[in-house]
Structures are given as structure tokens and as C-alpha cells.
Amino acid sequence: MKPRLNEYVKPWVQGIGAYIPGKTIEGYIKLASNENSYGPPPRVMDAIERAKSAINIYPYKDDEVREKTAEYCRVKPENIILGNGSDELFDLILKTFRGPCLGINPSFSGYKIAVNILGEDYLDINLNDDFTFSSEEFIKKSKKANILILCSPNNPTGTVMAEDQVKEILDENKITIVDEAYFEFYGKTAVPLLKTYDNLIVLRTFAKAFALAGLRIGYGIANSDIVDLLYKVKPPFNVNSLAQEAAITALGDLAYMKSTTDSIVKDRELLFEKLKQKFRTFRSYANFVLADTTPMSSREFYDRLLEKGIIVRNLGKFRGFEGEYCRISVGTTDENRTFIRALEEF
Ligand SMILES: Cc1ncc(COP(=O)(O)O)c(C=O)c1O
Missing domain, CATH: 3.90.1150.10 (Aspartate Aminotransferase, domain 1)
Structure with a gap:
């Protein structure tokens, strides 16, 4: 039936x-x-080849990947959480914190879908006609939201937000995600703002610059209180052992x-x-x-x-x-x- x-x-x-x-x-x-x-570099292929003899055991290199990633980002391992792609981290944030969410339009279509799957409202503010960003309207509308979603460089426009604009938004004291999936092609980051802002979560991925899209591994950088909360909702073995090995090796060949x-x-x-x-x-x-x-x-x-x-x-x-x-x-x-x-x- x-x-x-x-x-x-x-x-x-x-x-x-x-x-x-x-x-x-x-x-x-x-x-x-x-x-x-x-x-990725050829040595990543060798590392995957070696790692395949251990696929009968659960992934166990979470700590090592966190350490190496923290070094790369110039933060502490306690500020790093790994995800099955950065899209899983986005999901973990939505499971942990209450909506509604506010983003920009146009932006990465995955955000609205993930927010709606969890039954939360997704609001947005249009970018300017040339796809640059003005923070004024966004800040006005942010009063109606609990999670703010910024993407810089933004997919699909390639445009960026100035650090001062990100700071103004962080001053609203909402949970604020800055998706930096394309950081390495731009070079500027919101990570140093973590020293001042406990409400900031930066999302990054190994799928773009590090060329590991098929292995699904990304990371979040945040205050350790946020990381601890996200760990409560994270599936225990969300990043597989081949992805862990590949990330460690790729970080060793910057x-x-x-x-x-x-x-x-x-x-x-x-x-x-x-x-x-x-x-x-x-x-x-x-x-x-x-x-x-x-x-x-x-x-x-x-x-x-x-x-x-x-x-x-x-x-x-x-x-x-x-x-x-x-x-x-x-x-x-x-x-x-x-x-x-x-x-x-x-
Ligand atoms: C802005 C943005 N964030 C996140 C993702 C997803 O990244 P991942 O492959 O790490 O889940 C993409 C993928 O295209 C993206 O463009």
C-alpha cells in the first residue's frame, strides 16, 4: 500500500x-x-591511494585537519569546525540557531533552499543594479531576522562587500555568516574580525581553490562557544577519511x-x-x-x-x-x- x-x-x-x-x-x-x-596537487592522489587501505575504519583525523586548517587561517583549532562541504555547515548553523534568515539577492541559491527545508523564513534585500552592495537597507531589514547571510565574493555576481559594511552588519549583533567560498581568488577575509565579534561565522570550502569538490569538505571559523554548539548538532563522522587525508595533504602544498x-x-x-x-x-x-x-x-x-x-x-x-x-x-x-x-x- x-x-x-x-x-x-x-x-x-x-x-x-x-x-x-x-x-x-x-x-x-x-x-x-x-x-x-x-x-588538486598530484600528492593528494597519492595520499588517497594510501588512505584507501583504512576505509574499513571510521574517519579519525578530525583533530589533525582542524589543526592544519587553523594554521592556514591563523586561528586556533578550537575555532574550526569541519563539514561535509560548506553547505553542511550552513545546515548545522540553521539547526542550531533560530531563523528568520536574511540574505542578499541574487546570491547562492542553496541558502534559501536549506532555510526553507528547516521550515524557517528566508528574507532578502536586492543588491544594487550593478550588483554592488549597500548596507543601509540590509541593516534596516535585519531587525526582522536572527541569522544574517553575507557572501563575499558573492556567487553568482562575483562582487564583494567592504570590511566596513561587514562590521556595520556585525554591530547589529545577530548571528552573521560570511560565506567566503571564493576567498582564495580575492585575498581579503573577515577572519580577523573574530577578535572583536563573537557573532561572526566565516564559512570556507576545499571545493574551489583546493579543487576537492567531489570529496565534500568545508569548514567554519568562529568563536569557540559557537563551534562547541555546532559540534552538538554535527553528525560524528560527517567528513570521510579520504577527504580528511586529501585536505591535510592539500594544506601541506599551499x-x-x-x-x-x-x-x-x-x-x-x-x-x-x-x-x-x-x-x-x-x-x-x-x-x-x-x-x-x-x-x-x-x-x-x-x-x-x-x-x-x-x-x-x-x-x-x-x-x-x-x-x-x-x-x-x-x-x-x-x-x-x-x-x-x-x-x-x-
Ligand atoms: C557561495 C557558495 N557557498 C557554498 C558553496 C558550496 O560549497 P561546498 O561544495 O563546500 O558545499 C558554493 C558552491 O558553489 C558557493 O558558491
Whole structure:
């Protein structure tokens, strides 16, 4: 007998639109999910090879990853919590603290989905027309929220928030998340503000600059009281042993990460210039560039590249904004050249 789903489902789950990931087709150049096409350093592959002999035991290197991550972030291990991707950390924060939540629009679509899954309200404030951020309206609306969600550099716009704006928002004394998934492509961080603000949680990931998206590992940096609370709701073995090993090894070869992020940043500027010759394009501080594809539809832009074996992210329209948008991740220099050649034929 079939269960009567409508009777049992949590009412707020019915209306949720599931997250749609970027397309992956074997043999195509994928510039759709802000991954790092260069991959991790070869020594990470060796470490995974070695670690596979211990997959019969539960992961046990949480402390070592926390120590190495803390060193990288110049904080103490007690300020670090690891997650199965930074998206799990976002979930842990939402399980621990009460909503409503306030974010910006447009921003990472995963936030609203995660907030709504837990039955909380997600409010947002539009960015300016050029996707820069003004804190005034945000601060006004923050009175109605308990958790504030900032993303800098912001996905999908690539724009950033100034430190003074982040401070003004922290002064509201709400739980404030600053998602720094793309930190390494920008270089500025809110981490030093942890000395002054106990309400700050910085989220980072190994999925972008460190090229470990498939292993699912991210981390949060916060005051140890917040970290202790998050530990109460964290599943005990949320980061698997191969991901732990890969993160330790990748943190031991920062020069490799730096060299790939340097190339990506250099090529980002080239992609920006090339796109700007044809479309309204936004200066980005992450590993992707956003373009308004008008007068083409974003679907047409996407399809014409797909015909040439390149997958970008078709984002369509943004609520409250003119134009139609595609986001192009910066790939390897060869991939970027292929993209530019295709673009020049438009
Ligand atoms: C802003 C932002 N935060 C978080 C994530 C998710 O990161 P992770 O793979 O660590 O869950 C993404 C992924 O694209 C992102 O763009």
C-alpha cells in the first residue's frame, strides 16, 4: 500500500524547488560549477591511494585537519569546525540557531533552499543594479531576522562587500555568516574580525581553490562557544577519511594551490575583458564571471556554447533585475582559450 504522502509531508517541504546543479557531460569543457579545472596537487592522489587501505575504519583525523586548517587561517583549532562541504555547515548553523534568515539577492541559491527545508523564513534585500552592495537597507531589514547571510565574493555576481559594511552588519549583533567560498581568488577575509565579534561565522570550502569538490569538505571559523554548539548538532563522522587525508595533504602544498589560483585570477581578467566587448559584464573577485547576455537570451548563449562542447551556467532572469544572465567559471588556460574562440564567433 502506498503511504499518503500529502498527509505526512512537512507542509513547507512541498513548495521547495530542489537545487539544480550545473550540467556535467563527459568530454565537454565544464565551466558551470565554479570548480577548479586544474585539480588538486598530484600528492593528494597519492595520499588517497594510501588512505584507501583504512576505509574499513571510521574517519579519525578530525583533530589533525582542524589543526592544519587553523594554521592556514591563523586561528586556533578550537575555532574550526569541519563539514561535509560548506553547505553542511550552513545546515548545522540553521539547526542550531533560530531563523528568520536574511540574505542578499541574487546570491547562492542553496541558502534559501536549506532555510526553507528547516521550515524557517528566508528574507532578502536586492543588491544594487550593478550588483554592488549597500548596507543601509540590509541593516534596516535585519531587525526582522536572527541569522544574517553575507557572501563575499558573492556567487553568482562575483562582487564583494567592504570590511566596513561587514562590521556595520556585525554591530547589529545577530548571528552573521560570511560565506567566503571564493576567498582564495580575492585575498581579503573577515577572519580577523573574530577578535572583536563573537557573532561572526566565516564559512570556507576545499571545493574551489583546493579543487576537492567531489570529496565534500568545508569548514567554519568562529568563536569557540559557537563551534562547541555546532559540534552538538554535527553528525560524528560527517567528513570521510579520504577527504580528511586529501585536505591535510592539500594544506601541506599551499604553493600548488597558489599557482593554480594565480592562473585562474589572471585568466578571469582576460575573460572579463573579452566578454565585456560583447555583453554587460561584471567585475568579479571569484573564479567565475557573470554576463548579461542581452540582446541574446541566456538560453541562446548557453546553447550556442553547448554546441561547441562548452557548458556554462544559464541563470536566466534575476528577480527584480533587468537582463538575462549566464555565469562562466574560469577553467584551465586551454579551456579558457577554447571558450574565447567560441565567444568570438558569436
Ligand atoms: C557561495 C557558495 N557557498 C557554498 C558553496 C558550496 O560549497 P561546498 O561544495 O563546500 O558545499 C558554493 C558552491 O558553489 C558557493 O558558491
